[in-house]
Amino acid sequence: MIPPVYLDYAATTPVDPRVAQVMAQYLTGEGIFGNPSSASHAYGREAAQHLEAARADVAALIGAAPECMVFTSGATEADNLAILGVARGRAGFGRHLVSMRTEHKAVLDACRRLEKEGFELSWVAPSADGLVDPAAVAAALRPDTQLVSIMHANNELGVIQDIPAIAAACRERGVLLHTDAAQSAGRLPMDVAALGADLVSLSAHKLYGPKGVGALYVAARARPWVQPLLLGGGQERGLRPGTVPLHQVAGFAAAARLVRDEGSADAQRCAALAGRLWAQLESLPGLRFNGHPGRCLPGFLSVSVEGVEGESLLAGLGELALSSGSACDSAVAEPSYVLRAIGLSAGLAQATLRISLGRFSTEADVDLAAAAIRREVVRLRAVAP
Amino acid sequence: MRAPRDPAPPLPPPLDALFRALAHAGRPVALPAAAAEPAAACWVQGEAGRRRDGAQIRFHLLVGGDGQILQVRFEAFAGPQLLAVIEGLSGQLEGRNLRDGLPGSPQDWLDGFQLPAERLGPLLVVEDALCVAVGQALRVLGLQGVAPA
Numbered sequence: 001m002i003p004p005v006y007l008d009y010a011a012t013t014p015v016d017p018r019v020a021q022v023m024a025q026y027l028t029g030e031g032i033f034g035n036p037s038s039a040s041h042a043y044g045r046e047a048a049q050h051l052e053a054a055r056a057d058v059a060a061l062i063g064a065a066p067e068c069m070v071f072t073s074g075a076t077e078a079d080n081l082a083i084l085g086v087a088r089g090r091a092g093f094g095r096h097l098v099s100m101r102t103e104h105k106a107v108l109d110a111c112r113r114l115e116k117e118g119f120e121l122s123w124v125a126p127s128a129d130g131l132v133d134p135a136a137v138a139a140a141l142r143p144d145t146q147l148v149s150i151m152h153a154n155n156e157l158g159v160i161q162d163i164p165a166i167a168a169a170c171r172e173r174g175v176l177l178h179t180d181a182a183q184s185a186g187r188l189p190m191d192v193a194a195l196g197a198d199l200v201s202l203s204a205h206k207l208y209g210p211k212g213v214g215a216l217y218v219a220a221r222a223r224p225w226v227q228p229l230l231l232g233g234g235q236e237r238g239l240r241p242g243t244v245p246l247h248q249v250a251g252f253a254a255a256a257r258l259v260r261d262e263g264s265a266d267a268q269r270c271a272a273l274a275g276r277l278w279a280q281l282e283s284l285p286g287l288r289f290n291g292h293p294g295r296c297l298p299g300f301l302s303v304s305v306e307g308v309e310g311e312s313l314l315a316g317l318g319e320l321a322l323s324s325g326s327a328c329d330s331a332v333a334e335p336s337y338v339l340r341a342i343g344l345s346a347g348l349a350q351a352t353l354r355i356s357l358g359r360f361s362t363e364a365d366v367d368l369a370a371a372a373i374r375r376e377v378v379r380l381r382a383v384a385p
Numbered sequence: 386m387r388a389p390r391d392p393a394p395p396l397p398p399p400l401d402a403l404f405r406a407l408a409h410a411g412r413p414v415a416l417p418a419a420a421a422e423p424a425a426a427c428w429v430q431g432e433a434g435r436r437r438d439g440a441q442i443r444f445h446l447l448v449g450g451d452g453q454i455l456q457v458r459f460e461a462f463a464g465p466q467l468l469a470v471i472e473g474l475s476g477q478l479e480g481r482n483l484r485d486g487l488p489g490s491p492q493d494w495l496d497g498f499q500l501p502a503e504r505l506g507p508l509l510v511v512e513d514a515l516c517v518a519v520g521q522a523l524r525v526l527g528l529q530g531v532a533p534a
Contacts (some may be wrong), residue, residue: 003388014386304471308462315395315404317463347437360386368521381420385432385443385460 004321007367009206009358010300011182011323015251016208016359022254023210026247029243036244037235045332046138047230047246054246054253058215061256062200063191068223070216070236071249075182077351078201079106079218081151081229081239082281086147089112089225094144095119098137100151102126102338104180108148124150128343129292130157134165142171143188148177153184153197156338157291158186158300158323176222182206182214187267187297198222200245204248205257207239213248231282231368244361256268264361273366276299282372284377290339292353299357304339308380310350316376317353320369325352400469400498407468409475411446413458420509426450429525431518433508436462442471448522452483467507470498475510483522487515 015023025031036051038044048308051056052066059066072078087097099111102121120139126132137148143333148170163179170177171270179191179198184201186207192200204210217224218239225237259266278301281287286306297382304325305313311333314324327335328348335349344352353368396404396450404505413428440463447456455526457475460484484516489497500508 001388003386006386054487122489309464311395311464312468315401318401345437347439383407383460384462385441 004319005368007322007355007357007361007365007369008363010158010354010356012205012211012359013208014360015205015210016255016258018258019251019254023251024249025296025352026250028110030117032246032250034246036246037233040114051244051246051249054249055142057253057256057260058202058249060204061190061259062195062217063186063193063217064200064217067237068192068217068219069114070218070239071244071252071346072214072216072240073205074106074212074214075180076106077229077240078203078214079104079178079180080110081216081226082083082201082218083107083110083115083147083149083198084229085226085239086176086178086222087119088117089227090146091119094142094143096122096146096173098122098124098140098145098150100124100126100132101132101341102157103149103151104155104182106124107151107180109181125327130154130159130290130338130342131292131295132161132166134162134169137166138169138173141169141175145173145175148175150177150181151180152197152200153181153188153297154338155183156323157302157342158183158297158356159291160188160297161165164194164196168382171196176225186255186263187299189264191215192219193306199226201263202307204255206263207255207259210248210251213245213252215252247292266359267298269371270359270361272301273361273363274301274355275356276363277357277366277370280367283375288348290342290344299361300365301355301357302352303355304344304348304352306348306351307384308377309384310347310352311375312355312380313351317372317378319372322369323354323356324348325354326373348349389534394512396465396500397411397470400466402526403469403472404465406501407472408497408498409457409459409472410461411458412460413447413456418424421503426455427525429518429520429521430518433513433515433517434463438466439464440507440510442467442510444475444514447516448526450526452526452528453479453481454478463507464500465501466504467511470494470508471511474515478515482525483519483528487519 034043034047037047054064059069176198179197179199181264182203198219203214288304325336325339335346339349426488430445434440443460445458457478
């Protein structure tokens with residue numbers, strides 16, 4: 001059986017074999033298996049030393065100081081820690097937050113939880129290309145605003161928000177800024193100083209590291225205001241108790257080092273592949289590019305197809321592994337709330353393909369994908385009344 | 386990459402084969418030569434549903450003067466399961482006589498094609514389109530007194 005061509009790197013990436021090799025050194029008795037908190041013996045102290053080395057590598061991914069990095073179970077937990085932690089930590093100063101409807105559910109659901117706790121949310125609307133106007137964010141700030149959460153790059157559209165401009169507006173008003181950078185870290189060079197965000201969520205499995213580990217960057221000025229979500233130990237400077245999974249963290253660090261060494265070349269190649277794919281698709285009538293072509297993650301392509309039924313389109317593309325514009329967490333697929341928020345009809349949202357290329361994508365993959373999409377669109381349109 | 390073993394493909398193999406074939410899809414081109422000689426052979430059509438509701442289906446039936454369905458074509462904007470069912474029903478309709486009615490009910494199709502219960506609604510649209518086409522055929526052929534079974 002020929003495996004489907006993997007075009008869903010935005011959902012997850014395979015662990016790079018070099019990363020897996022590193023992780024294997026942190027599991028058995030022959031390796032570094034100690035509990036980093038066991039300072040009473042050499043196994044633990046050795047593990048602690050490796051933990052801090054890994055922390056430094058992950059911090060370097062975004063130009064941060066190692067002591068600002070808190071390891072979590074992934075970006076979802078990092079988002080929760082940032083939003084719930086800051087909102088609750090600063091509740092005495094105000095109970096207002098600002099975010100966007102196109103955020104990841106880890107942000108949306110955390111915000112909804114806060115609304116139930118009596119916080120107020122202002123939702124800033126994106127434009128048709130998915131970008132938010134920093135002036136609109138600034139206009140939504142109030143004297144009681146404590147936190148703004150705007151993702152760096154959208155997970156469905158790939159659009160890259162102007163975080164530095166938003167950060168400047170927040171800083172001027174003394175408001176903390178959180179950004180979910182799960183999609184962008186690894187695809188874009190990042191520097192927290194230039195970005196200006198106070199809290200940044202990261203995920204290992206989006207950059208060829210393992211699932212189950214992520215990190216939250218917490219700037220020094222934000223640190224006093226973050227309340228932990230879990231209780232039970234002092235690990236991660238009190239912000240994330242629990243034994244740190246060193247094999248996961250070491251994998252994250254190895255993946256981060258590969259990004260440092262190869263990320264730029266990966267990004268260039270992915271951008272070229274996405275361009276090659278688009279060049280083969282754009283002549284199809286009724287095709288809509290979603291997002292902003294000038295502010296898009298490399299290797300990312302969201303296209304909506306008029307005149308075809310979304311589920312049929314996806315079912316006809318069995319040789320491709322990609323995402324659609326539907327959330328299939330119910331019996332009947334619901335159109336993506338992100339695509340609906342930028343103005344797509346329910347039908348067009350469902351007839352949307354998100355193609356995300358990565359380190360192991362090839363020109364042959366892209367050519368096969370283009371041919372399959374063209375074939376299926378033509379076939380289904382010919383069937384339609 | 387390794388080829389994954391898919392425990393729950395979106396379409397079970399029989400439906401997948403029908404969906405990929407869609408051999409009856411398209412508009413009628415012309416009366417086939419073999420059917421040109423039975424005096425009253427004609428095309429009728431029946432349509433139901435709307436795109437914005439997720440399913441629009443149009444059946445074309447070539448019906449002989451004796452009420453036999455000689456050929457079926459369809460046009461459809463629908464999900465893959467529905468397209469597969471329409472294709473399957475089209476095959477079942479050919480050679481059938483209008484007097485015999487439809488080949489089962491939406492509930493029968495749901496069971497026969499092993500579809501999840503929530504697909505019953507779209508199957509009603511299929512039934513509606515077929516009923517319109519059959520009704521038109523009965524009128525054209527002067528067989529109105531013959532109710533479909």
